[in-house]
Amino acid sequence: MNPVILYKNIFDDDTLAVTSTDADAKYDKDNLIDFRSYTKWKASSSATQHISVNVVDAGFVKTASGGFIELASGSLLESANQGGMAPNAIGILNHNLYTIGATVKIQHSDDGSSWVDIYSLQVVSDKAILKLFNENSVSAAYWRIEISGATAAPEIAVLMMGVKLEFPYPPSSPVIPKTETIKLSSEYSEGGHLLGSIISNYPISINHKWTKFLRSWADSEFVPFWNSHGKKLFPFFYGWDLNTKPDDVFYVAVDPGSNYQIPLSMLNYGDELILRMKGVSE
Amino acid sequence: MSFATEQGKISRRKIDLLKLKMDYCANTYGVAPCTASGAANLKCFNTFATCQDTPNFVKTTKDYKFINYDVPVSILNDFYGCYPFIKTFNDLPTEIKEKNTLIKRLKIDLYDDDFNDVNVDKYRSERTSIQGSFWKKFIARNLNYKGRIVEKYEGYEGLTEADFKLVFAGAIENITLNNGVVTIEAVDLLSELGKIDYPLKTSAYLTADLGKEFTANSESAMLALDALKNDYCVRTDFLSITNVTFFQPDGGTIPDGRQYRIAIIAYDAEGRAIGKNEQLFTMVNFVDDSKQSVQISGDNVSGAVNYIYFIKDEFLTQWYSGYASSSMGITLTSLSGPSGPPPVVADRYFKLNDDDPTNAANWVYSNKLDITISDASSFNASGYIRLDKEIIYYASKSGNTLQNCTRGMFNTDRDFHYANTVVYALLFEAPDNPFTLLKKIFGFINYSAYLDTKFTTYETAWAGINFSLRVVAKDTKLAEIYFDLVDILDCMSWEGEDGKIKILKHSETPASVATLDENANIIGGSQKVDLNEDSRKTRWIQYWNRFDIEKGLKEKEAYSRIIITVDTDLESASNYNDKVEDLRYTAWLNDDSDTEADIITYINNLLSARKARQKSAQPFLECEVELKDGGIVTGDLVDVSTSKLQDEFGENYSGVRFRVIKKEPVDRNKFKLKLLRKF
Numbered sequence: 038m039n040p041v042i043l044y045k046n047i048f049d050d051d052t053l054a055v056t057s058t059d060a061d062a063k064y065d066k067d068n069l070i071d072f073r074s075y076t077k078w079k080a081s082s083s084a085t086q087h088i089s090v091n092v093v094d095a096g097f098v099k100t101a102s103g104g105f106i107e108l109a110s111g112s113l114l115e116s117a118n119q120g121g122m123a124p125n126a127i128g129i130l131n132h133n134l135y136t137i138g139a140t141v142k143i144q145h146s147d148d149g150s151s152w153v154d155i156y157s158l159q160v161v162s163d164k165a166i167l168k169l170f171n172e173n174s175v176s177a178a179y180w181r182i183e184i185s186g187a188t189a190a191p192e193i194a195v196l197m198m199g200v201k202l203e204f205p206y207p208p209s210s211p212v213i214p215k216t217e218t219i220k221l222s223s224e225y226s227e228g229g230h231l232l233g234s235i236i237s238n239y240p241i242s243i244n245h246k247w248t249k250f251l252r253s254w255a256d257s258e259f260v261p262f263w264n265s266h267g268k269k270l271f272p273f274f275y276g277w278d279l280n281t282k283p284d285d286v287f288y289v290a291v292d293p294g295s296n297y298q299i300p301l302s303m304l305n306y307g308d309e310l311i312l313r314m315k316g317v318s319e
Numbered sequence: 320m321s322f323a324t325e326q327g328k329i330s331r332r333k334i335d336l337l338k339l340k341m342d343y344c345a346n347t348y349g350v351a352p353c354t355a356s357g358a359a360n361l362k363c364f365n366t367f368a369t370c371q372d373t374p375n376f377v378k379t380t381k382d383y384k385f386i387n388y389d390v391p392v393s394i395l396n397d398f399y400g401c402y403p404f405i406k407t408f409n410d411l412p413t414e415i416k417e418k419n420t421l422i423k424r425l426k427i428d429l430y431d432d433d434f435n436d437v438n439v440d441k442y443r444s445e446r447t448s449i450q451g452s453f454w455k456k457f458i459a460r461n462l463n464y465k466g467r468i469v470e471k472y473e474g475y476e477g478l479t480e481a482d483f484k485l486v487f488a489g490a491i492e493n494i495t496l497n498n499g500v501v502t503i504e505a506v507d508l509l510s511e512l513g514k515i516d517y518p519l520k521t522s523a524y525l526t527a528d529l530g531k532e533f534t535a536n537s538e539s540a541m542l543a544l545d546a547l548k549n550d551y552c553v554r555t556d557f558l559s560i561t562n563v564t565f566f567q568p569d570g571g572t573i574p575d576g577r578q579y580r581i582a583i584i585a586y587d588a589e590g591r592a593i594g595k596n597e598q599l600f601t602m603v604n605f606v607d608d609s610k611q612s613v614q615i616s617g618d619n620v621s622g623a624v625n626y627i628y629f630i631k632d633e634f635l636t637q638w639y640s641g642y643a644s645s646s647m648g649i650t651l652t653s654l655s656g657p658s659g660p661p662p663v664v665a666d667r668y669f670k671l672n673d674d675d676p677t678n679a680a681n682w683v684y685s686n687k688l689d690i691t692i693s694d695a696s697s698f699n700a701s702g703y704i705r706l707d708k709e710i711i712y713y714a715s716k717s718g719n720t721l722q723n724c725t726r727g728m729f730n731t732d733r734d735f736h737y738a739n740t741v742v743y744a745l746l747f748e749a750p751d752n753p754f755t756l757l758k759k760i761f762g763f764i765n766y767s768a769y770l771d772t773k774f775t776t777y778e779t780a781w782a783g784i785n786f787s788l789r790v791v792a793k794d795t796k797l798a799e800i801y802f803d804l805v806d807i808l809d810c811m812s813w814e815g816e817d818g819k820i821k822i823l824k825h826s827e828t829p830a831s832v833a834t835l836d837e838n839a840n841i842i843g844g845s846q847k848v849d850l851n852e853d854s855r856k857t858r859w860i861q862y863w864n865r866f867d868i869e870k871g872l873k874e875k876e877a878y879s880r881i882i883i884t885v886d887t888d889l890e891s892a893s894n895y896n897d898k899v900e901d902l903r904y905t906a907w908l909n910d911d912s913d914t915e916a917d918i919i920t921y922i923n924n925l926l927s928a929r930k931a932r933q934k935s936a937q938p939f940l941e942c943e944v945e946l947k948d949g950g951i952v953t954g955d956l957v958d959v960s961t962s963k964l965q966d967e968f969g970e971n972y973s974g975v976r977f978r979v980i981k982k983e984p985v986d987r988n989k990f991k992l993k994l995l996r997k998f
Contacts, residue, residue: 062438075395223988227843
């Protein structure tokens with residue numbers, strides 16, 4: 038599968054609501070959308086929890102036939118803007134959903150009362166999640182995550198759901214999914230013996246390159262990401278091949294040392310795009 | 320899992336925690352007792368700087384916790400609520416010196432970040448918008464950050480916060496911001512002693528003017544004074560006890576056939592001597608038993624409530640106490656005592672109640688002087704104060720009133736003092752256990768909780784002489800007074816890695832001593848030797864018995880006694896051929912501290928101990944050790960085996976004893992130790 042970035046987030050909205058929050062003031066629903074891996078929302082109990090958002094203003098009209106309203110006269114009135122949103126990717130970071138045995142579903146609604154399941158998330162670990170859904174681009178005014186069946190209160194540091202940015206094809210060969218290093222300090226005695234090591238963390242870096250891609254794709258997909266998110270060093274979810282490597286999900290930011298450039302020498306195509314990302318191994 | 324176990328592993332993940340303990344109001348905005356009222360969006364932030372009802376501010380403490388910026392998420396979860404802002408530490412560690420100690424400083428660099436006020440702003444949900452960065456808002460809300468406590472802890476992955484070790488406790492000195500990085504500078508608690516001016520400036524002040532005080536030896540002298548209304552005069556002339564007669568009834572044990580000097584002193588209700596009659600009286604034989612009584616009668620003195628009789632015969636130099644009586648008539652049947660001599664001057668206290676000092680009627684006999692100040696709660700039950708340049712003794716206190724004051728102590732001028740004059744407290748310590756006195760000094764700065772338990776251990780075990788402190792009137796720092804006492808006890812004092820203020824005798828040897836060698840401990844290429852020639856001495860000098868309160872603690876003219884020990888062998892032409900003094904002063908040993916013989920013995924023993932330590936130069940050895948040896952702390956003794964020093968036979972030092980006088984963290988995984996050879 039082609040690499041995917043998730044950076045848009047419909048939950049980043051004033052209407053973000055949660056069923057409950059732990060009484061400890063360190064937890065807050067706003068922590069879900071602050072991009073920080075070290076601040077969390079935590080529910081007050083293991084009861085079923087919803088994290089919901091209303092993505093349109095009042096006046097949304099869902100048309101019966103998908104785009105037109107049939108008037109009493111028989112004329113068809115095309116709805117100018119169907120409104121709603123059609124997210125197709127979800128990212129979750131630093132959570133305990135696997136440990137607590139939670140069942141996670143994505144649901145949508147047109148009125149905020151009647152909910153329809155659209156995706157059931159298979160949680161196989163507490164590591165970062167990046168999943169794609171809603172292949173049919175269903176649009177709705179209300180979206181929510183339902184967490185049920187948990188044995189303890191769920192907690193999540195980063196929750197993102199939005200429209201994915203998909204690259205046109207895999208990175209150029211050879212693909213190095215990630216480079217992981219060890220940040221540590223070691224000391225040796227006068228006699229040459231290892232005295233000890235202090236390990237700080239395992240930084241990861243990802244350098245992927247694409248060549249000969251449509252300029253129209255770059256203009257409509259990548260440049261908006263770069264301008265609004267990438268060059269501002271906001272973190273995002275990245276999966277380089279979610280089909281064959283579903284666990285290779287990274288929460289990264291653009292490497293500050295990156296140079297952004299798209300050489301153009303062939304009509305309609307960009308010659309080359311290099312995306313350097315860095316993060317920390319979980 | 321324990322701290323020591325984790326520290327000793329060959330590979331582990333180290334974690335630093337930082338706590339800032341900031342003031343925080345316990346009230347809720349607008350809820351009694353808080354009377355603030357305002358738009359929800361403009362509520363306070365529960366800090367004094369943002370308080371809208373400061374009289375009702377209820378001070379508690381809120382901990383802000385920080386952790387290393389580069390720890391993985393799993394560790395962040397274990398320490399949830401700690402902000403991962405710590406970038407680097409820069410430790411400027413303490414260093415124990417022979418005299419005095421270098422204070423410890425800590426600089427912490429922390430990252431700044433946009434912050435949504437979760438867990439900081441109680442009224443966050445009521446604000447119309449939230450913006451700003453963590454540190455810029457923190458500073459704006461906590462303008463009184465200076466002096467607030469900083470604590471640094473170290474631990475390892477897998478340990479809980481309770482297992483972490485406190486490695487620094489100090490007070491914030493300054494915060495700087497520079498391109499998204501905040502630097503907090505803190506100094507250790509011992510440094511606070513160095514900031515406290517002595518005499519101790521208190522927040523108390525005179526609530527009313529205090530008039531000048533004169534002395535006069537007669538009424539005419541008093542009427543001639545250039546005094547103003549509300550001034551005072553101490554009359555030293557006695558009222559005369561008139562018409563005194565003596566009679567010798569039988570039945571006493573006072574030898575007859577001798578001449579006696581009898582002094583009758585009249586005292587007022589406050590115990591001041593106001594009247595006197597002193598005369599010779601010859602006891603003659605009336606009966607064969609050669610022992611009789613003396614019956615004395617005379618006129619009562621106006622204002623007297625008590626009479627004490629002193630008697631001494633022609634063969635004795637010692638006065639004997641008479642009988643305290645409420646009336647002049649008394650019969651002395653024996654010589655009981657002995658006692659001190661009778662007072663030679665009266666203590667009659669007058670206050671000028673009007674503008675004309677020449678009119679005797681305006682001078683009113685007055686009670687002993689009481690001085691009322693704004694707040695006497697932090698003052699001892701009795702002691703000395705300073706107003707401008709005058710030192711005043713008070714015998715007791717009641718509420719905010721210092722009672723039974725004696726002015727012009729230590730020959731200071733008894734001048735006029737305006738209302739609102741600041742009151743300075745003076746230390747004056749009666750002879751006592753020196754470790755009790757050390758602990759008292761920390762009571763002045765409310766840091767008693769940070770004292771190591773060894774202060775109490777030494778206090779309990781102390782069986783030596785008492786120490787005392789006479790009034791020190793010259794401006795100095797409390798640290799100088801503290802380290803004077805530490806030094807004369809042949810101790811060292813510093814702030815330890817555990818944040819406790821330490822005390823340790825030079826002579827103390829622990830039951831077990833760590834070892835350092837070049838295979839298992841000392842990091843390659845890290846050793847450096849300094850032979851420290853300046854540490855060698857040939858004569859040791861100690862000044863004591865401070866009598867001049869106006870001079871500084873290190874001015875030899877302030878002292879009347881000196882003891883010197885000279886090692887002539889060291890000074891000989893065949894040896895070092897020089898004279899190098901170790902010169903010290905102490906304000907804590909005075910001739911009223913204990914018996915003179917015991918004090919001299921103590922000082923001689925002290926000088927012998929210093930000589931044993933300093934007659935040879937004490938080399939420094941610097942080396943670095945890995946974190947696994949982090950259990951070695953400042954003040955510890957270590958036995959070192961090193962190839963960098965050899966004896967006269969060319970043998971490498973093996974198990975030679977040093978003391979750790981400085982331990983400096985380097986990076987996050989090693990320490991630089993400065994070791995001083997211990998003889």
